[in-house]
Amino acid sequence: MKILKIKTKGFVFTLDALFATIVAVTIIATVYHFTSTAQRDYFVESQLAAFANDILVVLEKDGTLESLNIEKIERALEDALPDNYAAQIKIDSYKYQEGFLLESTIISSYPVGADATMPYDIVRAKNNFVTFSDGKIRRYNIGEIKLWLR
Amino acid sequence: MSIMMNVIKSENKQARKAQTVIADFLLAIVVLLIIVQLSMSGWNRNIANLRQRESRVELENLALSISDTLARGEGVPGDWSGGNVITLGLAEEPNMLDATKVDAFINLDKSVVKNLLGVEGYKFSFILKTGGTVVVEYGEQVGSAAHIVTVRRLVLYNDELTLMEFGLWRGW
Numbered sequence A: 001m002k003i004l005k006i007k008t009k010g011f012v013f014t015l016d017a018l019f020a021t022i023v024a025v026t027i028i029a030t031v032y033h034f035t036s037t038a039q040r041d042y043f044v045e046s047q048l049a050a051f052a053n054d055i056l057v058v059l060e061k062d063g064t065l066e067s068l069n070i071e072k073i074e075r076a077l078e079d080a081l082p083d084n085y086a087a088q089i090k091i092d093s094y095k096y097q098e099g100f101l102l103e104s105t106i107i108s109s110y111p112v113g114a115d116a117t118m119p120y121d122i123v124r125a126k127n128n129f130v131t132f133s134d135g136k137i138r139r140y141n142i143g144e145i146k147l148w149l150r
Numbered sequence B: 001m002s003i004m005m006n007v008i009k010s011e012n013k014q015a016r017k018a019q020t021v022i023a024d025f026l027l028a029i030v031v032l033l034i035i036v037q038l039s040m041s042g043w044n045r046n047i048a049n050l051r052q053r054e055s056r057v058e059l060e061n062l063a064l065s066i067s068d069t070l071a072r073g074e075g076v077p078g079d080w081s082g083g084n085v086i087t088l089g090l091a092e093e094p095n096m097l098d099a100t101k102v103d104a105f106i107n108l109d110k111s112v113v114k115n116l117l118g119v120e121g122y123k124f125s126f127i128l129k130t131g132g133t134v135v136v137e138y139g140e141q142v143g144s145a146a147h148i149v150t151v152r153r154l155v156l157y158n159d160e161l162t163l164m165e166f167g168l169w170r171g172w
Helices: A002-009 A011-038 A043-061 A070-080 B002-072 B099-106 B110-117
Strands: A085-096 A100-107 A123-133 A136-149 B091-093 B122-130 B133-139 B149-157 B160-170
Touching: A011 B002, A043 A070, A043 A085, A043 A123, A043 A136, A043 B002, A043 B149, A070 A085, A070 A100, A070 B160, B002 B091, B002 B122, B002 B149, B002 B160, B099 B122, B099 B133, B110 B122, B122 B149
Parallel strands: none
Antiparallel strands: A085 A100, A085 A136, A123 A136, B122 B133, B122 B160, B149 B160
């Protein structure tokens, strides 16, 4: 009986301390989580997104994408990319025959402008454009670019 | 005598009991004060960091927005020249620069450009590079500016793939 009494004497204090510790740790972890999330750098992401869109728009305007010539597209990418950028372009071409049918897919040799593996923070952009033949739409194309810093 | 002894024993017992509670309370106060002190210093550090970050983000957003205006907008009026410009924009189509507007732009006074772009109090640099060669350079020297934000955009200039770099930093 005496032993049991000694063992249960500090019980309330221990439980109280444990509860207080849990609350304190939770508050500190929450504050740390939110402050570290708030400090994430979105500028690099925004800059890459703007540049990825620029590449698709410019290569469409100068007729490079429409050529569907992978070597020409790769050369243009090499010219367009700043030294610390790397990119890969993929174009899916569809023809319309009672629905859209995938006719071909071209992918720039992986990875243009990079000697390292693709990182996690990649920015992707897409556009669509048509190619003509004899004044008629021949293909519907979807271009996708992946852009990242190396 | 026996009663007196009992009273003294009882008082001693009570005093010992209260001692435990006071020690526990003091320990809790010390721990609490340490936590409060740590939280306060952490909070102040975070506030300082956030203010610095906020200032940096403001600069980044401004630079991105201006680069968009210059590279994709045609300005107001659409065929603006040095004498009648209301809003700046160097494109004839999005991402296709108009060489005439670029010429007019680099001939404008820098204070007029800053006023039109809404960046009085800032300094800026504007560079066009074709094939790695600088073909147009305008604005201020970067010098020893510590917090410069540079935005890169891809445009067509004289039908060639051209890198447009717009740099912005605080002028004080």
